[in-house]
Amino acid sequence: MYPADAVVGNLPAPTRVKAYAMNGYSMSSVVPSSAFKVTATSVTSSVSGTIIKFTRSGKTGLSPIKYVGTNNIIWAYSFSGFSKNFGDHGPNWGSASVNLACSV
Secondary structure (H helix, E strand, O other): OOOEEEEEEEOOOOOEEEEEEEOOOOHHHEEEOOOOOOEEEEEEEEOOEEEEEEEOOOOOOOOOOOOOOOEEEEEEOOOOOOOOOOOOOOOOEEEEEEOOOOOO
16 A cells, blocks of 8 residues: 555664655665654553554645545554564554544
């Protein structure tokens, strides 16, 4: 699903949350974003899961957030880490459609 905005968080410490532009499926197509930034970031992990928190402007990026209409969101995680292979998430991914106007 590209072009798209990506927010990537990593563990273990030091934890980082960064904004990326996804211009294709290859690692060379995933580059730091100049179109949007993330702030107020954190990554926490426990036995029940990992939570990545961030704030971003909905008006910027390759995929601005729609306040009325459907937003497609994808997620994935990898045990190998971002630096080894961004696309190496195997079956650990999913997607959702969210309409912020009606909270669905």
